[in-house]
Amino acid sequence: MGKKEFDIVRLHHAEITVTNLERAREFYCDGLGLFETESDENHLYLRAIEDANHHCLVLTKGNQASLKHIAYRVSRDQDLDELDKLFTRLGVKKCWIAPNEEKGQGRALRIQDPGGIPVEFFFEMEKAERMLQKYHLQGNVKIKRIDHANCLITNIDELYDWYSNYLEFKTSEYTVNGKEEHIWAAWMHRKPSVHDLALISEKGPRYHHTGFWMDDAKAILDACDHLASLGYYANIERSPGRHGTSNAFFVYLRDPDGNRIELYTGDYFTNDPDWEPVKWHLDNPQRATFWGALPPDSWKKEAVPVEDIYTGQLLPVETIKRFENI
Amino acid sequence: MGKKEFDIVRLHHAEITVTNLERAREFYCDGLGLFETESDENHLYLRAIEDANHHCLVLTKGNQASLKHIAYRVSRDQDLDELDKLFTRLGVKKCWIAPNEEKGQGRALRIQDPGGIPVEFFFEMEKAERMLQKYHLQGNVKIKRIDHANCLITNIDELYDWYSNYLEFKTSEYTVNGKEEHIWAAWMHRKPSVHDLALISEKGPRYHHTGFWMDDAKAILDACDHLASLGYYANIERSPGRHGTSNAFFVYLRDPDGNRIELYTGDYFTNDPDWEPVKWHLDNPQRATFWGALPPDSWKKEAVPVEDIYTGQLLPVETIKRFENI
Amino acid sequence: MGKKEFDIVRLHHAEITVTNLERAREFYCDGLGLFETESDENHLYLRAIEDANHHCLVLTKGNQASLKHIAYRVSRDQDLDELDKLFTRLGVKKCWIAPNEEKGQGRALRIQDPGGIPVEFFFEMEKAERMLQKYHLQGNVKIKRIDHANCLITNIDELYDWYSNYLEFKTSEYTVNGKEEHIWAAWMHRKPSVHDLALISEKGPRYHHTGFWMDDAKAILDACDHLASLGYYANIERSPGRHGTSNAFFVYLRDPDGNRIELYTGDYFTNDPDWEPVKWHLDNPQRATFWGALPPDSWKKEAVPVEDIYTGQLLPVETIKRFENI
């Protein structure tokens, strides 16, 4: 480790595109129980029950479902300058975002990572009311906080090394393919959970889902009941189950535009210094679903495009050379 | 069994007294999540999530907490006439209640049972909207239905025989005292659960609590969180735990007037013809709390008086001869 | 109702065929946590946690998965004679089973119901140790009791009337098809739950599954974890979810021979005299799965044959005229 020039704390929020803000508000606030901190003509700034800051999810009006950026919080304001120096040195595409350009947030550094994913780093954000012990103001769906981002990329060798070596991400679990056991996917973290970031070898760059933390499996089932009776039964894409990788209990949802949400609980502490990443083979039937039931095709095939941080254009999706689809 | 002249289905509702209807509405509707079917100057008619009828709880304005009556539903209207004949024969104090005198309810027969408890029998009740699969309209506290009534009486020998022989109640579990194993309490049922009626040897006649059914232990803990954050933390009289008798998981609440509510889950099927009632000794430390923690004194000592069905006066409370307090 | 000549209490047990008793013991005892009361060369007699009697499931050695019979318990021994008279009058195929021919059980009357399902009625059964409060002797999978039998038949009009009129089954919910709303399936009960018996219009007679009761959804998820880590992940046929019909939470399993088991929780009280059966349309997407995810094809298409009560031969499977498959 040695002297640390910067310290990335955790995945902190995501900004995704929706085509109809009012429809999105109904899904995310009435449906998922997120709290609206602020909104304007083109944005909804939402936070979860545990959040003491302005937002963990930004919904921005646009033409189709997409990822605008995911954002990591750093420990100190000067960490941003250190990251800027690093990205200059590495030749990474980057730009500064002025304070409050993303509402409630201080200055931020945005990059296109070597896999094509738009990623932001920031330190400062306005405080907001924390709802944790205001149980009577919580709804039936009790999302506690954002947990992770799951990205589909075509160059996992490069990207895995990049996040490991330059940004000091650690790996909790990974998947290998074939007899050579070539890396196919990695669950990487800064906070000591299973992941802040999952990298999966697939046509990309694409964004598979944003994972949110819930307290327990029952809370996830309660969420399904609430969503289903509110009319969102078809938005429950993949039935509740347990992942082999991560050991987490999950359900997968699609918002009305197709952005995917995972409600997630049950992983474990990952920061012991002698942690040995758990290895899964791609063909292990208990890898994706510990209980053996297959996910629907849409979950395996569909994901949303990501934006160019300069132009806002959607990046073209490429096929990886080495692998077939999952 | 033979020819059955009447068939009592289950405990169906209770009518209790509160001193302030608005304060009671806040506790029972905002706090406990019961649905208000109808109300007038002196009454609130409430129903639970499963209920397809007008009410499972009536709150009536009065001078102090008390039980006005508990009510059993019968299978057919003519069962009421058969019960009337029986009570005439037995010399039981009784009166008819005209249709809609208790709102939404058909004609009813009310008695003072030989233990002094005011008990009603009825067949007909208006339908009301059932909320079971309207999860999005349910609040954080999800009471499904009424389950049982717990009464303190001084003459258990007499009363146990009376309910067993004349009203065909069965016994799921009972408690005995001393070396002679004299009966001290009985859990009696018509529906095939642990009880519709618990009879406990104590100063009486008094009403200890109304038990409501919840789906699982987690739902009871969620209720505690909601109530506590709404300001009702001091109304949680006895911490969640498991009873030895009944094997149920519980929490006990007091409403703002002191009427006691049990949230209850987890009992079992009791209608097999060779069921042998479970016997508990009064001094078994796992009887009242399977996990061993002691209830607070208030739970052991306090209960509300019951009304005379003719005068509405509170009946005097007598001490039983044979037993000391619990 | 009037004078009741007999009283059917509830579905009490099922006897199914397995091809390898040792393999079945591993699945049902080590996997599902059922307790072995007794066994011989050709049978395993199993009971669940709540059971105070000899068995709720009999596994019998045979050539392939099949239903040998389902059994209802009656309230009195003479009820069997009354049923015998009734079946004689109706011309139902029937035979008496001598005491202890099915181990632990008194005399029994077995019939082939008008849908072809082999059904037994009995009163007496040996007692066995009840494990309900022996938590430390329970395993990770905590099945409490048998709940219901789900049968595929081709003549629902006839069979629905037969169970309603002659055996006094009540209906909690039902499914209709088309504009004429012809009955397609019915959930029928004797105990006051959603069902002891489900009748579904499909190629038949076949046996779809035996449903077992668990206390809550978490217990069902725990069962999946235990089974999956024991190697039975491929036996989890259909992921946990909530049914629209019955409102129950479920998971479906297949034993090593293909017999189907449902772990089930969460239905409601159904014995109020003015209960109006819940009607579902066959094309309602929330009917089979309230949360919208589709069951796998095997769950919709596969079921096991049933035996002729005289010969033990498997009955031929016929296609219903009126309906296509689900």
Add this chain to the structure above:
Amino acid sequence: MGKKEFDIVRLHHAEITVTNLERAREFYCDGLGLFETESDENHLYLRAIEDANHHCLVLTKGNQASLKHIAYRVSRDQDLDELDKLFTRLGVKKCWIAPNEEKGQGRALRIQDPGGIPVEFFFEMEKAERMLQKYHLQGNVKIKRIDHANCLITNIDELYDWYSNYLEFKTSEYTVNGKEEHIWAAWMHRKPSVHDLALISEKGPRYHHTGFWMDDAKAILDACDHLASLGYYANIERSPGRHGTSNAFFVYLRDPDGNRIELYTGDYFTNDPDWEPVKWHLDNPQRATFWGALPPDSWKKEAVPVEDIYTGQLLPVETIKRFENI
């Protein structure tokens, strides 16, 4: 922050004294489901479900219940040398423990902290089989990992500053007393949870309890059922409930010697750089129990003594000047 000379990862294990190893094995292994990694005449080395190392709890034979030490794991072996330098500089009582003197563990540095608590720092520990996804080998009580240590001390001003300034512990929540709002207790952490260490102003130095993490509230209730039916009902000292401070759901147990264990779940992420510690007033009725029920006297008054790291003698217990008892 700046250059970090050392990095304390988390509370990793505790060593406590029991008077009868066989009796302790029954309680901790059969009762609490901990796994025995190794044992000798005087020690049991236990680990929990998530643990990939040799032990999270050491039970050592002795004359009475006491704390021998709590231990923090550091990120690198050289961190131990940095800590040694720091403690030399600060004049802290300390000694080195040779590799394998505590079985399975590398060299360790042990101190008596300024509050009198015996504390160990180590880096290296043998690996052991991780049971996380071996659900079928887990028992009814599913402890995942150690979470925190709760210590009673008489000099909180000094100790709070010492852990904050020298060991870089952060504070998630704290309690103040009186109008001057003098600090009375602090919940301090290295891992980003509510705490690794709780410091409480009370007669001391004493050790109140070791907290273990469970996945959810239901797992804690299941533990109570298992313990109670195994005969340990009187060892459940304080009924399950929710703490105000930490927002966690808990139950408190006493082992057969009186050492106290907390089963704990439900806290939150605490590492955001602008985290503002939650302040509680000592007289807030929802502070210790969010739901309002009072803990038993034993929980408030009793705790075990701690050992002198040189002599193994129990340290004398002193009364703090400023405060009365809780």
